[in-house]
Amino acid sequence: MNEAMTSNMTVINSLNKVEGFEPAAFLRRLAGENGEEQFYLDVKYRKLWFRLLHPEGKITKRIIRLENDFAIIESKVYLHRNDPEDAYVSCAFAQRWRKDEDAYGLKYVETAETAAVGRALADAGFGIQFSEPGEERDTSLVDAPVTIPEAASASIPDEADEELPEEKTIEKENTVQKATRAKGKEPDESMSVEELMRVMSLKEAKNYVIPIGAYKGKTLGELCVEKPGAINWYVDSYNGNKNMLRAAAKILLAAAQ
Incomplete structure (x- = not known):
């Protein structure tokens, strides 16, 4: 890096300094819209940085809206897991659209x-620069990268695109689900919650019609939009005999965590 970039990174990193951990070592090199090279710090390294500094902290995620073609998620950063709900240090939202021709x-x-x-971690100081939603150049990025001066670009190695934290787990679960369906098993109330979670798809969970209680007749997907907190109740507090209801709620909640 040139002297100015090094100075800026030193100041930014000192906001949340961790002895022995240098975020600049994990920067990834990207090509900008005009061909210029840029720095970018992947989310997995922001999480690592945060955990090293605040091992008792927590990062929450909540579905704000979930539709067939888009999702809106809220994330909040807390310095301690026991902090009250309104004591977060940063909060951010993100929306992504479904694209069948694209892996992401x-x-x-x-x-x-x-x-x-x-974005929430960047706003809390765990990033190489702060930015507003919408500044990203690519859907796999979550804030604006920092442009690399031409003379400094050779010092940053190329890395593979960032892998989603849950990507391997989801692919594994999908494989198990397909194999189970191939054996003729379909979701059924006689199954345990664990069995149902292996055969129900996210779409089926979202379209599941609540058969009892105050929200009877609504789908869980509709409830996610109207009252997201109710999904947590079906997971944590519901003790009835509707295993499909509990399993579908768990699937939806897991999709946002």
Whole structure:
């Protein structure tokens, strides 16, 4: 890096300094719209940075809206896991659209989650610069990269595109689900919650019609939009015999975590 860039990075990193950890070592090199090279710090390294400094902290995620073609996720950063709900140090939202021809677009819920977390961490000081939503150049990025002076570009190695934290797990779960369906198993109330979670798809969970209680007749997807907190109740507090209801709620909640 040139002297000015090094100075800027030193000041930014000192906001949340961790002894023995240098965020600049994890910067990724990208090509800008005009061919210039840029720095970018992936979300997985922002999470690592945050955990090193605040091991008792927490990062929450909440579905604000979930539709067939887009998702809106909210993320908040707390310095301690026992902090009250309104004591967060930063809050950010992200929206992602479904695109069937794109690997990231097919995982639009997960990419929205990753983007929301990345923005919240950047706002809390765990990034190489702060930016407003909408500044990103690419859907896999969550804030604006920093342009690299031409003379300094050779010092930053190329790296693979950032992998979504849950990508391997989701692919594994999808494989298990397909194999289970191939054996003729369809979601059924006689199954345990664990069995149902292996055979129900996210779409089926979202379209599940609540059969009892105050929200009877609504789908869980509709409830996610109107009252997201109610999904948590079905996961944590519901003790009835509707295993499909509990399983579908768990699937939706897991998609946002």
